[in-house]
Amino acid sequence: MQDPNEDTEWNDILRKKGILPPKETPKEDEEGEQILQQQSVVKTYEDMTLEELEENEDEFSEEDEAAIEMYRQKRLAEWKVNQMKNIFGEVKEISGQDYVQEVNKAGQGIWVVLHLYKQGIPLCTLINQHLSVLAGKFPQTKFLKSISSTCIPNYPDRNLPTIFVYFEGDMKAQFIGPLVFGGMNLKIEELEWNLSKTGAVKTDLEENPRKQIEDKLMSSIRCSLPTKKDSESEDED
Incomplete structure (x- = not known):
């Protein structure tokens, strides 16, 4: 059929x-x-x-x-x-006893930004303020701070402020000393840009803010330099 x-x-x-x-x-x-x-x-x-x-x-x-x-x-x-992912959102204070658990064992896929500071150092205070804002902007990144002598015994004050960047327990970058940060002129955008270069945060900034400042500085220097015509006028006088 x-x-x-x-x-x-x-x-x-x-x-x-x-x-x-x-x-x-x-x-x-x-x-x-x-x-x-x-x-x-x-x-x-x-x-x-x-x-x-x-x-x-x-x-x-x-x-x-x-x-x-x-x-x-x-x-x-x-x-x-x-x-x-969005489990952080603020800067957490830790001690040396917390270091291994909070930094080295932070977890898979976790970026950690640790600021070693000391009270009474203005640049450390400024960076802590900047990090508080960045922690809210990038809640997927773990932001930590610790008094240097409490975290690492005998850590020299000349190295402050210091920022260590870790990923999955491995150090990926370090910023040590005031010269690295540019002193009290450090803008939050500059700090965000530098952290983004390490991979710790995903910034929406399109270029280094420091470059804009440097360009303006160079432009002002060029404007203040005497031109060839000005030099010739002075010679005639």
Whole structure:
């Protein structure tokens, strides 16, 4: 007996005349089509606000509700991932006893910025202020501070301020001494840029802010230098 589901011209004619039933859709195809439909519905609801979802709640079919639940689970999973990443957001004070746990064992994928400072040093105070702002801007990075003598016994004051940058327990960069930071003229954008070069933060700055300052400085120096015409006038006098 010929298979009624076979793709032949004769079977097509019999189906048109109603002698054979419509061709059965394979179960796998049906499931695939349902998934595609559900995904399509999900995309539709992604474009809606929460207020719009609530307004149209009475009109939802079972398919709508299933799609919305799928959308909700997707958003919940994304939120959990973001929460896991944004777990810091402030500068934490540590001691030498905390060093291994907080720095070397910070965890997989974690960048750590540690500032060694001492009270009474103005540049250390300025950097702590800058780091407090940057910690809020980059909550995925772990910002720490520690009094130098408490963290590393006999650490020389001439090396302050000091910033160590770690990733997954390994030191990636170090900034040691006031000359590295440019003194009290250090802007928060400059510190952000320098940290971004180590990989510790993902800045939205497009170029080094220090370069802009240097360009302005050079421009002012050029403007203050006597021109050739001025020199000739002085010689004539």
